[in-house]
Amino acid sequence: MLDSEEIAVSHVCVMTMIDGKVCNAITETASSQTCYICKATPKQMNDIEKLLKREVVQENLKFGLSTLHAWIRFFECLLHISYRLEVKVWQIRGSNNRAVFENKKRTIQQIFRDRTGLLVDIPKSGGSGTTNDGNTARRFFADPSLSSEITGIDKDVIMRFGIILRTLSCGYAIDVRAFEEYCLETAKLYVAKYSWYYMPSSVHKILLHGAIVIKEAILPIGQLSEEAQESRNKDLKSFREKHTRKISRISGNQDLLNRLLITSDPVISSLRQYPLRKSSNISSEVVSLLKAPSLESMEADSLRALQLNMESRQVSSSDEEDDSASDVDF
Secondary structure (H helix, E strand, O other): OEOOEOOOOOOOOOOOOOOHHHHHHHOOOOOOOOOOOOOOOHHHOOOHHHHHOOOOOHHHHHHOOOHHHHHHHHHHHHHHHHHOOOOOOOOOOOHHHHHHHHHHHHHHHHHHHHHHOOOOOOEOOOOOOEOOOHHHHHHHHHOHHHHHHHHOOOHHHHHHHHHHHHHHHOOOOEOHHHHHHHHHHHHHHHHHHOOOOOOOHHHHHHHHHHHHHHHHOOOOHHHHOOHHHHOOHHHHHHHHHHOOOOOOHHHHHHHHHHHHHHHOOHHHHHHOOOOOOOOOOOOHHHHOOEOOOOHHHHHHHHHHHHHHHHHHHHHHHHHHHHHHHHOOOO
16 A cells, blocks of 8 residues: 555566577477477478468467577577588488588687687587587677688678677667568578578577567567576576585475575665676667667656666765764764
């Protein structure tokens, strides 16, 4: 109750902090190579005109675009194409093609290591995936000229992929129409250059369905990424090792959940000092795909900034009065 008015708050669970595997499981999509939004199979991925007429499952648009993992998926898509440029086939079959493929892969890996220091597509010990991570992908797309020179991939394709990924990750509202046109042009360019390599479902999802998913999202798509959940993985390992009882699984999971609740408490988390993060300027290409801020939102932001400034001045003046009062000699 507030001034005789009752305020009710409702919560809506939005499942966007999930990756493609979880989306496939929830939507009962049998193959990871099939799009869970339009159910297109790999052999249908490069027929852009037919895909545009294909019906989508509206219920599956709520799962977002997995923008964090998209960096790795787009990066690996171009890597796998570069390994096959000499044979130009989607599936590697036969000893001759296999030998050419492996030789090209080793050559590209060595050049990346020598010229950029990046370990690309190398399996990790213990079976925990490969060295392909978000930071490696960002460095790949940050320099399209060098990446194109090393891999042999068309520079425009690399540049366009990078612009799309940065637009999705920036956290600002996206101009749906401009983004849709840009993604469609990119998809057609991809098919024109590499029609022999079927577009992966993760790339297809963003290029063909990204605009409609963004339109259905309740917040800018960059704010609905799985980054928050992924960043807790190392915390989970640490909490389970150092702050849980090992007498049973029930007590261990109970302690783990309690620890997560404590560390995510708004009051407690507001007390910690946040690490400094490097900020980078948004390129003009990305800005052209963003929605211009409305006059109302700009006015609201200005009023809020003015209010915060006045509040800080009042707090500082009251602190000065308290200090002067404490200095009085009796």
